[in-house]
Amino acid sequence: MLAAAAEELQRGGYDGLSIDRVAERAGVAKTTLYRRWPSKAELVVALITSLREEIPFEPSDDPRRDLTALVSAIAAGLTETPTTLVADLAAAAAREPRVSESVRTLWAERHRAVTAVVAKAQEAGLVLGHVSPAVLVDQLVGPLYYRLLVTGEPLSPDYARTLVRSVLGPEESR
Amino acid sequence: MLAAAAEELQRGGYDGLSIDRVAERAGVAKTTLYRRWPSKAELVVALITSLREEIPFEPSDDPRRDLTALVSAIAAGLTETPTTLVADLAAAAAREPRVSESVRTLWAERHRAVTAVVAKAQEAGLVLGHVSPAVLVDQLVGPLYYRLLVTGEPLSPDYARTLVRSVLGPEESR
DNA sequence: TTATTTACGCTACCGCTGTAGCGTAAAGGC
DNA sequence: GCCTTTACGCTACAGCGGTAGCGTAAATAA
Numbered sequence: 073m074l075a076a077a078a079e080e081l082q083r084g085g086y087d088g089l090s091i092d093r094v095a096e097r098a099g100v101a102k103t104t105l106y107r108r109w110p111s112k113a114e115l116v117v118a119l120i121t122s123l124r125e126e127i128p129f130e131p132s133d134d135p136r137r138d139l140t141a142l143v144s145a146i147a148a149g150l151t152e153t154p155t156t157l158v159a160d161l162a163a164a165a166a167r168e169p170r171v172s173e174s175v176r177t178l179w180a181e182r183h184r185a186v187t188a189v190v191a192k193a194q195e196a197g198l199v200l201g202h203v204s205p206a207v208l209v210d211q212l213v214g215p216l217y218y219r220l221l222v223t224g225e226p227l228s229p230d231y232a233r234t235l236v237r238s239v240l241g242p243e244e245s246r
Numbered sequence: 247m248l249a250a251a252a253e254e255l256q257r258g259g260y261d262g263l264s265i266d267r268v269a270e271r272a273g274v275a276k277t278t279l280y281r282r283w284p285s286k287a288e289l290v291v292a293l294i295t296s297l298r299e300e301i302p303f304e305p306s307d308d309p310r311r312d313l314t315a316l317v318s319a320i321a322a323g324l325t326e327t328p329t330t331l332v333a334d335l336a337a338a339a340a341r342e343p344r345v346s347e348s349v350r351t352l353w354a355e356r357h358r359a360v361t362a363v364v365a366k367a368q369e370a371g372l373v374l375g376h377v378s379p380a381v382l383v384d385q386l387v388g389p390l391y392y393r394l395l396v397t398g399e400p401l402s403p404d405y406a407r408t409l410v411r412s413v414l415g416p417e418e419s420r
Numbered sequence: 421t422t423a424t425t426t427a428c429g430c431t432a433c434c435g436c437t438g439t440a441g442c443g444t445a446a447a448g449g450c
Numbered sequence: 451g452c453c454t455t456t457a458c459g460c461t462a463c464a465g466c467g468g469t470a471g472c473g474t475a476a477a478t479a480a
Contacts, residue, residue, distance in 0.1 A: 087341070091437065101459045103439085112437065159337035162395040166333040167261070172398060179396055200374045203412040207405075210389035210397075211412060215381070217396055218388030221336040222353055224346055231381075238377040238385060265467065275429045277469085286467065425478070436466075447456075 073098045073105060077119050086116065086160040113164030116157075117174040124178070129185065135193035136240055139212070142186055144232040147216050151227050159221055186213060193240060200241045208239055247272045247279060251293050260290065260334040287338030290331075291348040298352070303359065309367035310414055313386070316360050318406040321390050325401050333395055360387060367414060374415045382413055 076098035080089040091112055095102040109115040127145050131138050150158065165172040190205040190212070199208065212235050219225045237243075250272035254263040265286055269276040283289040301319050305312050324332065339346040364379040364386070373382065386409050393399045411417075 090435080092435085102437095103460080104458060106438070107457080110438095155340040156337065159333070159340040163330065163333035163337040165398075166329040166395070175396075176398060183397070200415065202416060203408060207389070207408050207412055210392055211385040211409070214390075214392030215384035215388035217392045218384055221340070221395065222349075222391055223357070223384075224339070224350060234377060234381050235385070238381055241374065242376060264465080266465085276467095277430080278428060280468070281427080284468095421480100423478100423480080426476085428473105428475080430471100430473085432470090434467105434469080436468105438465090439463080441460100441462090443458105443460085445456105445458080447454100449454085450452085 073100060073108070074119050074122060077115060078123065081116065081119065081157075085154050086157050089116065091115075111164075111168065111171070113161070113168065113171045114174065117161065117164075117171060117178065120161075121174065121178060127182065127185065131189065131192070135189055135196055135198055136236065136243065138189045139186070139193060139240070140233055140236045142182075142189060143212055143216075143236055144229050146182055146186075146213060147227040147229070147232045150216055150220055155220060158217075162221070183209060183213065190239075198240050200239075212236065212239060247274060247282070248293050248296060251289060252297065255290065255293065255331075259328050260331050263290065265289075285338075285342065285345070287335065287342065287345045288348065291335065291338075291345060291352065294335075295348070295352060301356065301359065305363065305366070309363055309370055309372055310410065310417065312363045313360070313367060313414070314407055314410045316356075316363060317386055317390075317410055318403050320356055320360075320387060321401040321403070321406045324390055324394055329394055332391075336395070357383060357387065364413075372414050374413070386410065386413060 073094065077089065077094045079097065080094050089112070091102055091105055094115075095105055098105075105115065109118060127142070127149075129138075129142060129145070161171075161175050165175040186209045187205050190199075190208050193199055194205060194208075215235060216227055216232075219227055219231075247268065251263065251268045253271065254268050263286070265276055265279055268289075269279055272279075279289065283292060301316070301323075303312075303316060303319070335345075335349050335352075339349040360383045361379050364373075364382050367373055368379060368382075389409055390401055390406075393401055393405075
């Protein structure tokens with residue numbers, strides 16, 4: 073069933089994924105799908121969770137470089153994912169608490185990775201202000217979603233670098 | 247028609263707003279609604295735009311205070327608005343370019359106001375880094391949407407203050 | 421006054437998400 | 451061997467967003 077759903081999702085995005093067609097393609101009754109997943113949104117979340125691969129990332133000794141790499145990777149992942157998919161998942165999460173939980177754990181992994189590196193950078197004295205890491209993470213990752221979902225501006229790799237530079241301050245010597 | 251739509255929107259949110267019911271309540275055929283607005287999303291955008299009041303804000307001589315007030319006002323507006331409404335509009339904007347344009351102009355006013363104050367703060371030498379105002383605005387406003395739509399954390403007034411402090415640095419003397 | 425445009429109401433329809441209810445085959449406990 | 455549970459298929463349906471086509475009343479132009 074998940075395989076059929078994956079094909080449908082790839083073919084037509086979130087809207088194009090029809091439960092009827094998934095059922096037909098999987099050779100299964102529609103009611104069976106609804107017995108396993110209580111809504112289309114939860115099916116898609118389960119599908120994405122099952123397909124998700126970890127971000128390959130091992131921390132080096134240079135927090136600035138690590139942070140740039142992480143934020144760039146998140147930005148790249150967001151630009152690859154169809155925008156409607158992200159937006160529809162956010163909308164579904166706003167409606168259903170169960171979906172909200174699943175979606176949250178979907179992003180949480182990346183959020184935690186960024187938090188760890190930010191904390192390390194702060195310990196190394198690389199951060200300008202005196203704010204909690206959580207807020208800095210929001211200011212690194214939040215603008216990506218803001219641009220994607222609200223303003224519609226592009227998420228260039230340059231933009232990710234600029235975000236990091238803004239939080240860490242300009243690099244000094246070399 | 248907009249009045250009927252407003253009642254429906256207030257009663258049941260974006261989902262609860264049914265075009266059929268709006269038509270019935272307004273004493274109008276459904277096709278008439280679709281002749282004026284090509285989709286449900288565009289109807290809602292038009293409705294919100296017509297209901298929208300400007301943020302009362304006149305700049306003082308203290309950019310820090312202005313920025314805090316602006317970001318807090320935006321955060322307050324977002325917490326008052328049902329989350330599903332914001333999310334559904336974002337989703338509709340991701341699908342339809344026409345909706346995207348309307349939604350964009352909806353937020354653009356506030357975005358521009360913040361940009362102006364940030365530029366003024368930067369001229370006054372209040373900003374720590376050396377980044378363009380546009381990026382700073384993203385780092386002030388983006389986290390609000392990120393929390394609202396992705397992580398689900400609350401948008402307290404304290405949080406707005408923290409965001410400003412993170413961008414401007416801690417206040418110095420008094 | 422007459423002809424034409426414009427806007428509207430109405431019905432019927434498509435495809436969609438999600439639900440209710442019924443029949444049935446397989447699995448597990450005794 | 452028997453009986454209960456579990457899972458499934460199937461049909462039918464409600465409500466939704468959105469569309470096509472037809473008839474018609476009102477405004478406008480000549």
